[in-house]
Amino acid sequence: MTQQADLFKKLVAHSKEYGFIFQSSEIYDGLAAVYDYGPYGVELKNNIKDYWWAAMVQMHDNIVGLDSAIFMHPKTWKASGHVDAFNDPLVDNKDSKKRFRADVLIEEEIDKILGKADKEVEKAKKKFGDSFDEALYRTTNPRVLEYTQKAQVVTDRLTAAMSNGDMVAMKTIIEDLDITDPDTGSRNWTDVRQFNLMFNTQLGNIAGEEGKLYLRPETAQGIFVNFLNVQKSTRQKIPFGIAQIGKAFRNEIVARQFIFRMREFEQMEMQFFIRPGEEMKWYDYWKQTRMNWHRKIGTPESKLRFKDHDNLAHYANAAVDIQYEFPFGFKELEGIHSRTNFDLTSHQDLSGKKLQYFDPELNENYVPYVLETSVGVDRMFLAMMSESLQEETVPDADGNDSTRVVMKLHPALAPIKVAVLPLLKNREELVKAGTDVFNKLKFSFQCQYDEKDAIGRRYRRQDAIGTPFCVTIDFETLENNTVTIRERDSLKQERVHIDKIEEIVRQRVDMKTLLL
RNA sequence: GCGGAAGUAGCUCAGCUGGUAGAGCAUCAGCCUUCCAAGCUGAGGGUCGCGGGUUCGAAUCUCGUCUUCCGCUCCA
Numbered sequence: 001m002t003q004q005a006d007l008f009k010k011l012v013a014h015s016k017e018y019g020f021i022f023q024s025s026e027i028y029d030g031l032a033a034v035y036d037y038g039p040y041g042v043e044l045k046n047n048i049k050d051y052w053w054a055a056m057v058q059m060h061d062n063i064v065g066l067d068s069a070i071f072m073h074p075k076t077w078k079a080s081g082h083v084d085a086f087n088d089p090l091v092d093n094k095d096s097k098k099r100f101r102a103d104v105l106i107e108e109e110i111d112k113i114l115g116k117a118d119k120e121v122e123k124a125k126k127k128f129g130d131s132f133d134e135a136l137y138r139t140t141n142p143r144v145l146e147y148t149q150k151a152q153v154v155t156d157r158l159t160a161a162m163s164n165g166d167m168v169a170m171k172t173i174i175e176d177l178d179i180t181d182p183d184t185g186s187r188n189w190t191d192v193r194q195f196n197l198m199f200n201t202q203l204g205n206i207a208g209e210e211g212k213l214y215l216r217p218e219t220a221q222g223i224f225v226n227f228l229n230v231q232k233s234t235r236q237k238i239p240f241g242i243a244q245i246g247k248a249f250r251n252e253i254v255a256r257q258f259i260f261r262m263r264e265f266e267q268m269e270m271q272f273f274i275r276p277g278e279e280m281k282w283y284d285y286w287k288q289t290r291m292n293w294h295r296k297i298g299t300p301e302s303k304l305r306f307k308d309h310d311n312l313a314h315y316a317n318a319a320v321d322i323q324y325e326f327p328f329g330f331k332e333l334e335g336i337h338s339r340t341n342f343d344l345t346s347h348q349d350l351s352g353k354k355l356q357y358f359d360p361e362l363n364e365n366y367v368p369y370v371l372e373t374s375v376g377v378d379r380m381f382l383a384m385m386s387e388s389l390q391e392e393t394v395p396d397a398d399g400n401d402s403t404r405v406v407m408k409l410h411p412a413l414a415p416i417k418v419a420v421l422p423l424l425k426n427r428e429e430l431v432k433a434g435t436d437v438f439n440k441l442k443f444s445f446q447c448q449y450d451e452k453d454a455i456g457r458r459y460r461r462q463d464a465i466g467t468p469f470c471v472t473i474d475f476e477t478l479e480n481n482t483v484t485i486r487e488r489d490s491l492k493q494e495r496v497h498i499d500k501i502e503e504i505v506r507q508r509v510d511m512k513t514l515l516l
Numbered sequence: 517g518c519g520g521a522a523g524u525a526g527c528u529c530a531g532c533u534g535g536u537a538g539a540g541c542a543u544c545a546g547c548c549u550u551c552c553a554a555g556c557u558g559a560g561g562g563u564c565g566c567g568g569g570u571u572c573g574a575a576u577c578u579c580g581u582c583u584u585c586c587g588c589u590c591c592a
Contacts, residue, residue, distance in 0.1 A: 009585080017527055017542090029565060029582050082592085090590085092517055100589095190517075197591090218592075252591080256584090261591085315592080328586095335592080374592095394552075402553065423550060430550095452544095456552035463552090472551065484551075491552070 008327035011389055012258055014405070018465050020044065020385070021259060033252065033263045040465050041381070043415030043446060045266075048380050049245050051412065052268045054511050055293055056243045063241035063270065064234050068222025070247060071203075076221050077214050079346040081315065082198055089162070089170055092190040100181075102170045102192045106158050109177050110151050117147035167192040199249045199263075215249035220372060222246070223271045224343045227355055227368075231273075238357055238368055239282065241272040245377070257328055259378045266377035271339075273368040275359065279338045282371045283318050286336055290373050291322060294333070296514050298410045299387055305330060315342035324383045333383055334375040341367040384413060388466060394491065397456060407466030408489055411508040417445035418505055419462045422473040425451035434473040437483065437498060441471075444502055445509065463488060469505050 015021040019038035023030040037045055057065045077083045089102040120143050125132050138144055154173065161169035170192040180187050203211040216222065223230075223242045230242050245268045252263055274282050287306065294304055307330070309319040318338040323330040344367045348355040356365045388409040396402040411417070418441055422434035431451060438449040448467070450458050455472065462470055470486040477483050477498070484493045485504060496504060507513075 012584090013527070023583080026583095030584080032583070090517080092589085193517080250591090256586095258584090309592095319592090337592085397552065397554070404553075421551095426548085427550095454549070454552085454554060456554080459552045461553085470552095475550065486551085493551075 007386075007389075008258075011327065011385055014389060014464070015041070015258075015385065033256070033261065035259050035262060035378075040415040044384065044409070044413055044466075045377060045381055047413045047415070048377060048384065049268065051297065051511060051514060052293075052375065053243070053245065055515055056241070056268075056270050059515055060241065062236065062239065063243055063272075064230060064236070066223060066226060066230060066242050066244045067246065068219070068226060068244060070216050070249075071213055072216060072221060072225070074212055074214065075350055076225060076347075077198065077217075079350040080218075080221050080224075080343060081346070082214075082217055089167060089192050091171070091174065091192045102167075102174065103158065103162060105179055106154065106170070106173055106177070109179050110154050110158075113147050113151040113154070117144045117151070120144045120147070197250050197252070199251050217250050218248050218374075219244050219246045219267045219269050220271060220339075220374070221343070223269065224347055224355075224370075227273065227344060231357065238359060239272060239274045239278075241270050243268075243270040245269075257326075259382050260326070260328075260331065262378060268375045268377055268380075270373045272371040272373075273357070274371055275362075276341065276366055276369045279340070279369045279371060280318065283320075283336065283338050286371055286373050287320060290334060290336060290375075294322060294324075297384070297413065299324065299383065303387070304333075307332070315339045324379075326383065327386055331379075332376075333379050334373065337372045337374070339370040339372050341369050343370065344368065384409060404460055404463055406463040406488065409466035409468075410514070411468040412511050412514055414466045414468050414509070415446065416448045416462070416465060416467040417509045418469045418471055418501070419448045419450055419458070419467050420471050420473070421449075421455060421458050422451050423455055423475070429478050430473050430475070433477050437471060437473060437501070440498075441501065441505075445505060459486065468508060471501055 012021075016023075016038075018040060020041035022036045022038055024034035024036050025031045053065070057063050091100055091102040091105065117138075120141065121134060121137060124137055124141070125134065138148070154177065157169065157173055160166070161173065168191075171189070174189055174192070175187075178187065179189075198217050199215040201213050201215065203213045223244055226242070230236065231240070245266065247264060247266050249264050252261055272282060272286065291304065291306070295301060303325040305323050305325075307321045307323050309316075309321070316337045317340050320336050321332040322334040322336070324333040344355045347353075348367065355367060357368050358365050385407075388407045390406055390408055392404050392406060393401050394404050407414075420434050420438040420441065422430040424430055434449065434451065438447055441447045448462070450461070452458070459470055466488070468488045470488075472484045472486065472493075474484065476495075481498045482495050483498055483501065484495050485501060486493045
């Protein structure tokens with residue numbers, strides 16, 4: 001565990017030092033759980049997105065792309081259930097340090113009170129035997145009435161407090177009822193606080209509820225509301241999918257573990273529209289397809305696993321996570337959810353617009369079922385970083401052991417594909433030849449030219465950012481137009497003609513190798 | 517949000533009981549150098565996270581705050 005923690009620390013430090021990830025607004029002490037991607041980070045991130053897009057959209061003739069806006073009509077989030085379900089009143093017990101949902105605590109207390117009433121009824125039932133009239137007893141017995149009335153009063157207060165969002169009233173209820181921590185019996189509560197996981201902002205200058213807008217907490221809804229637009233404009237037939245990559249925002253209570261849980265994050269989502277009743281077939285299909293995608297990029301099988309959801313979300317009838325073993329344990333990388341027709345039906349009901357598909361084969365209209373795959377881009381990025389960052393012992397110039405830090409990223413994901421390095425910088429001919437090679441290669445790949453420091457140091461610098469190939473220009477280049485091309489992982493060098501470089505590099509960095 | 521730990525140069529860290537900041541690596545310039553973190557010379561870079569307090573004097577003591585990590589908690 002310490003070794004793992006150590007690895008994670010190194011990863012965070014490496015990310016900053018080599019320009020992959022910076023903390024947001026660092027000069028102002030940073031902004032919690034918000035991060036920026038540096039020059040190499042953005043390249044790696046773009047490559048991850050390209051790989052996903054190619055695998056999903058380019059390789060499936062029945063999946064098309066979409067880029068919907070972050071702002072959506074507020075009713076969208078009412079329909080999706082986010083307005084209600086993303087809103088929790090929470091309270092902490094200061095002694096036990098445990099956190100509870102205030103409304104749940106109060107509801108449990110109401111159940112307790114009603115339980116007392118039931119007990120009275122049970123006692124009376126035993127006493128009076130067959131002649132017992134339960135309904136009459138419940139409406140007349142003073143003690144039972146006292147309990148039921150008390151429960152009713154509390155229920156009304158709770159309902160009022162919840163619908164008004166009155167957190168002070170919630171606290172008062174907890175105090176009035178002498179609610180204690182279920183485990184420790186402590187009554188030492190903090191104030192009740194409302195946690196809305198959606199960020200909101202204002203549209204134009206309109207204040208209040210009228211102009212209230214949310215930053216989307218997921219990209220999926222942009223796909224659902226455009227379902228018919230896309231289907232009609234591209235003449236799709238079910239089954240078909242809509243893919244989207246975009247930012248989403250959640251005001252997480254605890255956002256931690258570097259870029260694993262951020263308040264602003266990016267998702268790669270695909271909603272696959274299918275016939276009702278076929279969801280389990282597609283659920284299995286996408287489980288396997290998505291798992292293969294992760295394996296293809298070089299993530300070892302031992303570090304990937306499926307994890308079924310114990311509690312299903314309100315919209316799902318089956319859900320599984322693909323987890324990756326991060327330095328801090330197995331955590332979710334991607335979710336695959338059978339979302340039923342919950343979202344489309346809900347939007348149809350609230351908007352009054354039909355969101356149905358006419359299936360010519362069945363000769364009937366229906367609201368399609370939806371199978372969702374959703375990858376966190378940032379989590380994928382973190383997984384790739386954790387997987388590829390390694391320390392190795394290699395011989396130095398004198399044959400002694402030296403440590404090299406190398407990022408063994410899949411060549412298709414590497415930020416820089418080729419580095420062009422003239423052996424010496426004080427020989428004009430070498431510099432000239434190097435510049436020529438660089439200027440040629442830059443049309444095909446993300447390249448870097450470097451002439452500073454000894455050649456060994458430059459190799460290590462490229463290793464640290466995961467560059468798969470280093471092309472070195474030496475004196476032989478000047479004679480016969482050949483260069484050495486050094487491979488990152490094996491450290492092997494091969495002498496090839498200048499005209500061959502592009503082909504050799506392309507073979508390894510092309511996405512095509514991942515899509516087959 | 518609670519508890520624990522930490523925050524000093526780009527990175528890793530030193531700075532003893534208060535006396536106004538240092539190392540290694542990195543960066544930049546020049547010289548040298550014919551393949552895996554070489555050498556020489558020189559240079560730049562720090563309001564010691566931020567803000568109060570104590571003190572003649574605070575990186576050091578104290579309070580608050582922000583950020584990060586770990587544990588709880590939460591998690592669509």
